[in-house]
Amino acid sequence: MPDLMTDDEIDALVIAGTRLLGIAVAPEWRATVRTNLFVSLSLGALVAGFDLPDEAEPAPVFVA
Amino acid sequence: MTFDHAGLDEWASAGEIARAVGAGRVSAAAVTQAALATIARRNPALNAFTDVVAERARARAAAVDAARAKGPLAGVPFAVKNLFDVAGLPTRAGSLINRERPPATADATLITRLEAAGAVLVGALNMGEYAYDFTGENSHDGASRNPHDLSRMTGGSSGGSGGAVAGGLVPIALGSDTNGSIRVPASFCGLFGLKPTYGRLSRAGTFPFVASLDHLGPLARTVEDLALAYDAMQGADAADPACQDRPARKVAGVLADGIGGLRIAVASGYFERGAAPDALAAVRAVSAALGTDRRTEVPEAARARAAAYVITASEGAALHLDRLRARPRDFDPAVRDRLIAGALIPAPLLVRAHKFRRWYAARVQELFGRIDVLLAPATPMSAPLLGQQSFSLDGQDVPLRPNIGIFTQPISFAGLPVVAVPVPSPGRLPIAVQVIAAPWREDIAFRVAAFLEQAGIAAAPRPTFKD
Numbered sequence: 383m384p385d386l387m388t389d390d391e392i393d394a395l396v397i398a399g400t401r402l403l404g405i406a407v408a409p410e411w412r413a414t415v416r417t418n419l420f421v422s423l424s425l426g427a428l429v430a431g432f433d434l435p436d437e438a439e440p441a442p443v444f445v446a
Numbered sequence: 447m448t449f450d451h452a453g454l455d456e457w458a459s460a461g462e463i464a465r466a467v468g469a470g471r472v473s474a475a476a477v478t479q480a481a482l483a484t485i486a487r488r489n490p491a492l493n494a495f496t497d498v499v500a501e502r503a504r505a506r507a508a509a510v511d512a513a514r515a516k517g518p519l520a521g522v523p524f525a526v527k528n529l530f531d532v533a534g535l536p537t538r539a540g541s542l543i544n545r546e547r548p549p550a551t552a553d554a555t556l557i558t559r560l561e562a563a564g565a566v567l568v569g570a571l572n573m574g575e576y577a578y579d580f581t582g583e584n585s586h587d588g589a590s591r592n593p594h595d596l597s598r599m600t601g602g603s604s605g606g607s608g609g610a611v612a613g614g615l616v617p618i619a620l621g622s623d624t625n626g627s628i629r630v631p632a633s634f635c636g637l638f639g640l641k642p643t644y645g646r647l648s649r650a651g652t653f654p655f656v657a658s659l660d661h662l663g664p665l666a667r668t669v670e671d672l673a674l675a676y677d678a679m680q681g682a683d684a685a686d687p688a689c690q691d692r693p694a695r696k697v698a699g700v701l702a703d704g705i706g707g708l709r710i711a712v713a714s715g716y717f718e719r720g721a722a723p724d725a726l727a728a729v730r731a732v733s734a735a736l737g738t739d740r741r742t743e744v745p746e747a748a749r750a751r752a753a754a755y756v757i758t759a760s761e762g763a764a765l766h767l768d769r770l771r772a773r774p775r776d777f778d779p780a781v782r783d784r785l786i787a788g789a790l791i792p793a794p795l796l797v798r799a800h801k802f803r804r805w806y807a808a809r810v811q812e813l814f815g816r817i818d819v820l821l822a823p824a825t826p827m828s829a830p831l832l833g834q835q836s837f838s839l840d841g842q843d844v845p846l847r848p849n850i851g852i853f854t855q856p857i858s859f860a861g862l863p864v865v866a867v868p869v870p871s872p873g874r875l876p877i878a879v880q881v882i883a884a885p886w887r888e889d890i891a892f893r894v895a896a897f898l899e900q901a902g903i904a905a906a907p908r909p910t911f912k913d
Contacts, residue, residue, distance in 0.1 A: 405771055425755045426791060429802050438804065
């Protein structure tokens with residue numbers, strides 16, 4: 383996933399996503415945010431690439 | 447009798463202090479006064495303390511002196527990372543924003559428990575902003591400085607906790623560890639550090655970072671001190687939903703039990719790649735002292751580290767979303783830019799990371815059916831210079847900050863208990879090894895740490911100061 387995204391595409395995600403969330407990103411922060419997001423998405427892809435059964439439960443347990 | 451006339455100095459252990467106070471050889475008031483004087487003298491160089499609660503400490507010491515039963519930590523000065531609530535102080539959590547909050551009205555649970563054992567809180571400690579840090583640097587309060595070399599990092603995010611204990615300001619400090627923030631300063635500052643099993647110690651009354659991964663624990667200069675602090679803090683607490691209602695398993699009584707019968711292995715593969723020679727040498731020294739050449743691979747450790755990274759970035763961003771909206775310029779820029787990126791991680795990746803965590807924890811449980819103890823480096827390198835951005839590995843420059851926690855993250859991700867043991871080497875900076883046990887078996891990690899200390903392999907080196 384992220385290795386198919388260009389810097390411009392990640393920038394577009396940052397612009398749209400932060401607008402959706404109501405976070406104002408100054409132009410001088412954008413390069414660092416892009417770099418951090420690229421790392422996060424790359425590591426996320428590594429996790430998502432692991433085959434788990436549909437029945438796999440997430441780790442956090444809510445106890446009523 | 448005064449502190450020094452009782453044969454004590456600023457390097458006295460908590461155990462030595464408590465025994466001296468208990469026997470009436472020195473008063474808690476004298477111990478407290480000596481600690482406050484050391485803090486006043488050394489903190490300008492170390493920048494470990496952000497708050498000193500002298501009046502409170504003197505009152506508490508007087509109460510200890512007046513009490514008939516002194517407690518296992520009688521008169522022992524301690525301090526806490528400034529994300530712990532301390533009644534009367536705003537809980538700043540290393541941030542500019544949170545210090546504007548009203549002062550806390552009550553102490554964190556663990557402070558209450560240590561003071562119930564006779565310890566005396568003397569202040570709150572510097573840390574990386576909102577605990578999203580492995581360096582001990584802080585753009586608001588300045589960097590914590592390493593007592594072994596003031597130009598170097600303490601490690602973080604419990605940087606002041608590392609600096610305060612290694613600098614002889616207090617024998618015990620509390621920190622938090624989400625991905626390695628106790629074990630990294632223990633390594634860079636040459637200390638023993640405990641990250642207990644996830645859910646073992648109450649986090650009530652502390653400012654969170656990543657609820658799924660946050661742990662609290664002590665740092666100390668001896669295994670006995672680490673055990674005394676840990677034993678005093680165990681117990682269920684309904685105020686922390688993650689804190690499990692399990693019987694306390696005290697460890698002070700098992701320190702002399704030795705390592706007989708324990709199956710010990712060195713973590714291979716992932717935990718050998720990306721480490722500097724001194725980190726690998728420390729693991730070899732520990733495994734040789736323990737008489738093991740057994741090696742074992744932790745399954746999918748790299749993916750575990752990746753999943754911990756995703757959960758941290760995403761949950762951390764969710765925690766701080768309102769502050770990112772309202773006051774982005776008041777964050778430490780390095781923290782802010784990571785949190786903004788974390789807010790943009792698609793939700794399916796977060797859920798997959800949580801699902802992977804359960805799969806991984808089950809594989810790790812299986813691993814601990816075959817062994818009792820796992821050894822791994824705590825950090826890939828010894829303390830870097832403040833401001834350093836990269837480090838040399840096999841002749842190549844690699845980025846520093848993303849790599850500091852690579853060996854701690856896969857371990858805390860499974861919630862395993864770890865005692866980080868410092869392995870000093872003459873003429874070199876200290877570095878620590880993780881002694882890792884199965885969930886809820888802190889006692890086993892303590893036995894191994896105590897054996898290594900007794901064998902002279904693990905020790906907190908004393909820095910030289912020109913006071």
